[in-house]
Structure formats: structure tokens, C-alpha cells
Amino acid sequence: MNKSTKKVVLEELRRNIPGRNVRIILAVSLLLLVFIGLYSRREKISSFFDKNNNKDQTAYVKVETIVSNKTIQLSIVQNMSIEAVNRVNLLPRVTGRLDKLHVKRGDSVKTGQILATLEHTQQNAQIEAAVANLASSVADAERAKAEMMNAKTNLDRYERLVKEGFSTQQQYDSIATTYFSAKANYNASLAKQRQLSSELNRTRSTRGDYIITSPLNGIVLNDYSLAPGAMISPSTPVMDIADLTQLKATLKIPESKIFIVQEGMFVTLTFDALPKKEFKAKVTKIDQYVDPDTRTSNVEIALNNKDTEMILRPGMFGQASIIEEEKKNAIVVPESAIHERENDFYVWVVINDKAVLRTVKTGIKQNSDVQITEGLKPGEKVIIFGGNNLKNGDSVKIQNQ
Incomplete structure (x- = not known):
């Protein structure tokens, strides 16, 4: 009705x-x-x-025997791209014309290695002039030192002569004046030497702005195809360097799951480019902030690429799985074995070559496997294929080949 x-x-x-x-x-x-x-x-x-007629037809089915020693996990799964923990995009400190690229994309580099140089002829000339000036100052200081030492020797001699009565105080005072003048000249030459040395260091530092070196051990990811003669400035990227031994990724974990994630937890990584491999990472940082727009928090994970034989590369896309719940010694069946009707779940169990309908309760689902919490016991045979058109009590024949 x-x-x-x-x-x-x-x-x-x-x-x-x-x-x-x-x-x-x-x-x-x-x-x-x-x-x-x-x-x-x-x-x-x-x-x-149930059967709607008395006709007994034998259905061919595939079954799985229930065991209770399986482990099933409920996981938080996130798409992610990995990146290098230490990565530097190098820019020149000054504006100038590119003289030479010493490395290219894909090359390995060491800390301090010269990667590129800008034209610095003028800076070289300034350094040469500063070196010459400093050398001259050093020579002047040596001469002034010799004059001061001679004046000191003469002063000491006249001091004895005055005491012995062989020289006058006026003569001694004249020699002392000569000594103190030589000493002042020597000190002045030392001050000039220090000044010129500082100027040389500054000039060398300025020339260093025209030489780009690597701040880390790593790989050249990009050389931007720059050619010698190109005009570059502090806003022009010259080299992209990354240390590939340490990699990381950032996950956006829903607010409802954030307290499940803890620093130090293991994370399983899979990559589309490496479908048959799994890698382990660890949670290294959890943001203490929930984005009000997405209702998520950023979680950073990291892994040592040396443990993967350096197979991973920055930019690779994959999935990260964090175990939310795990059940050991569980009864697990393929999802294909479960039938749903009006919010209830059922499976077909083979008993004495007959299909018997069994109500079950489900738990964790992992990929195509489903945990059964009630309704099945070890040793029973559950139909995993061929059960869609069965009626309660139908005759079945197991054909697992």
C-alpha cells in the first residue's frame, strides 16, 4: 500500500x-x-x-578459508611530493656579466667549490694594487724599524757617556729626540701597514662577490641554461643546489586526526614511479596551528635517502600512510565477499556444499580487505566470487582454480 x-x-x-x-x-x-x-x-x-522456487541449481564459486592470524590497519593516507631538506637557489651578490659556469646540471659539488664567476678584471687590478701598496708599506716599516733600533742603540751609548762624564746632557737630549722621532715613524708605518692590509682584505672580499661558491655538498638541480656574457643581477638565479641525502614532505592532516599523529611516528611512503617499493619516513614536526580555511595542520616528515640507496629524487609524487589503528590476529575477508542490504552486511558461507547466508559485523577496511568482528570463525569457507545471484540454501561447487 x-x-x-x-x-x-x-x-x-x-x-x-x-x-x-x-x-x-x-x-x-x-x-x-x-x-x-x-x-x-x-x-x-x-x-x-531466499529461493523462490524448488529448482536446485549448482553454482560454481570461489571461496577463502577463514583464518584469524591476519593484521589489518586503518591508515591516514595523504598525497605528497618530496623535496630536499637542504636546497639553495643561488643568486649573485652584485650586478655583472657572467664570465663562466664551472658546473652544469646533474654535477656533484662540494662545499666551497666554485660554481660560477662574473667578470672581475677591475677587482683583480685593485687587488694587485693593494698587494703592491701593502708590500711597499711592509718595506717602509722594516726600514723605520731599523732606524729606530739604531737610534735606540745610540741613545743607550750616550746615556752611559753622560754618566761617565764624557758627554753633555744637551748631546744626550738631542740623541733622545732622534730616537723618539724614529720610534714614532716606525709606529706610523705599522699603522699604515695595518690599514693597507685591511684595504686588501676588503678588496678581496669585494672580488669574492663576483665568485659564486657552493654552500653545501649536493647536486646541481638547475643551471638555468645561462651563457657566458649574460648580464645578471642579485635577482637572477644562477644555480639550484640540493643535498639529496635528506628528504622531506609536508602532509596536511585533518583537524579530526591531528592528535593521532605524534613526532617520531613511522610513515610508509609509496611512489607512483616505484609501485613495488615502500619506504619509511618519520614525523619530524607538527604545526601548532590549524588552518581555518582547510581545517588541517601541516605535518613534516623526513627520511634519509642513503637508506634507499639514493633512489629518490626531489619532486617525486607519492602517498604517505600513517597508521591510525591496527588489529592483529584479526579475521579478514576480501571486500568482494561482503554483500550489503538495507545497512546490514552479509556473507555467504559454504556448509555441506550449500550456500548459507550469514549476517556479519565489519571493522577496519584496508584497501580491498575488510575486518569481520562478528559472524565468522576460523576454518569456515566464505564465498569470495560467484555469490551475487545465490539464494539461501543453493547448492554450490567450489572451483578455486
Whole structure:
């Protein structure tokens, strides 16, 4: 009986039966309609699963024998791309014309190795001039030192002569003046030497701005195809260097799952380019902030690429799985064995070559496997293929080949 028919019946009862008996009759009618609805649902389920004729046809099925020693996991799975922990995009400190690229894309480099140079002829000339000036200053200081030492020797001699009465105080004072003048000249020459040495260091440092070196051990990921003679500036990238031994990725974990993730937890990584391999990473950082737009927090994971024989590369796309829940010694069946009807789950169990319908409760789902928490026990044979058109009690023949 459909909804429109039920409505007409109730309306007719209300119009044709006057008085206080109307409410009683309406209540009885409603109970009758509920009973009819429940009976109709039972008939539908029965017609879906039970035999509707006495004809006994044998169905060929594939089965799996239930065991209880499997492990199944519920995981948080995120797409991600890996990147180098240490990666530097090198820019020149000054504007100038590119003189030479000493390495190219794919080359290995060491810390301090020269990667590129800008034209620095003028800086070389300045350094040569500074070196010459410093050398001259050093020579002047040596001469001034010799003059001071001679003056000191002469001063000491006159001091003895005055004490012995062989020289006058006036002569001694004249020699002392000569000594102190030589000493002041020597000190001045030392100060000039220090000044010129500082100027040389500054000039060399300035020339260093025209020489680009590697700040780390790594690989040249990009040389930007620059050619000698190109004009470059502090905004022009010259070289992209990365240390490939340490890699990382950033996951966006939903707010509802963030307290499941802890620093130090292992994460399983798989990559589209390496479908048969799994790699292990660790959670190294969890942001103490939830993005109000996405309701997620950033979680950083890292791995040592040396453990993978350096097979991974920055930019590779894959999936990261963090175990949320794990059940050991579980009963697990393929998803193909489970049938759903009106929010209930069922499996077909083979008993004495007959298909027997069994209600089950499910737990964790992992890929195509589903945990069964109630309804099955070890040793039973569950139909995993060929059970879609079965009726309760149908004869079956196991054909697993």
C-alpha cells in the first residue's frame, strides 16, 4: 500500500465514523499500516536472499578459508611530493656579466667549490694594487724599524757617556729626540701597514662577490641554461643546489586526526614511479596551528635517502600512510565477499556444499580487505566470487582454480 492510498483510507475513516471512536479506529489503522510495512520489508529481503522456487541449481564459486592470524590497519593516507631538506637557489651578490659556469646540471659539488664567476678584471687590478701598496708599506716599516733600533742603540751609548762624564746632557737630549722621532715613524708605518692590509682584505672580499661558491655538498638541480656574457643581477638565479641525502614532505592532516599523529611516528611512503617499493619516513614536526580555511595542520616528515640507496629524487609524487589503528590476529575477508542490504552486511558461507547466508559485523577496511568482528570463525569457507545471484540454501561447487 503506497502513501497516497494510506492517506485516502485514513481520510475516509475520519469522515464516515463520527464521535470519540474516531481516534481509536485511527490508532488501530496506523498500527495495521506499520505491520503491513514491516511485513513488506521482510518479504523484500527474503525474496532477495531466499529461493523462490524448488529448482536446485549448482553454482560454481570461489571461496577463502577463514583464518584469524591476519593484521589489518586503518591508515591516514595523504598525497605528497618530496623535496630536499637542504636546497639553495643561488643568486649573485652584485650586478655583472657572467664570465663562466664551472658546473652544469646533474654535477656533484662540494662545499666551497666554485660554481660560477662574473667578470672581475677591475677587482683583480685593485687587488694587485693593494698587494703592491701593502708590500711597499711592509718595506717602509722594516726600514723605520731599523732606524729606530739604531737610534735606540745610540741613545743607550750616550746615556752611559753622560754618566761617565764624557758627554753633555744637551748631546744626550738631542740623541733622545732622534730616537723618539724614529720610534714614532716606525709606529706610523705599522699603522699604515695595518690599514693597507685591511684595504686588501676588503678588496678581496669585494672580488669574492663576483665568485659564486657552493654552500653545501649536493647536486646541481638547475643551471638555468645561462651563457657566458649574460648580464645578471642579485635577482637572477644562477644555480639550484640540493643535498639529496635528506628528504622531506609536508602532509596536511585533518583537524579530526591531528592528535593521532605524534613526532617520531613511522610513515610508509609509496611512489607512483616505484609501485613495488615502500619506504619509511618519520614525523619530524607538527604545526601548532590549524588552518581555518582547510581545517588541517601541516605535518613534516623526513627520511634519509642513503637508506634507499639514493633512489629518490626531489619532486617525486607519492602517498604517505600513517597508521591510525591496527588489529592483529584479526579475521579478514576480501571486500568482494561482503554483500550489503538495507545497512546490514552479509556473507555467504559454504556448509555441506550449500550456500548459507550469514549476517556479519565489519571493522577496519584496508584497501580491498575488510575486518569481520562478528559472524565468522576460523576454518569456515566464505564465498569470495560467484555469490551475487545465490539464494539461501543453493547448492554450490567450489572451483578455486
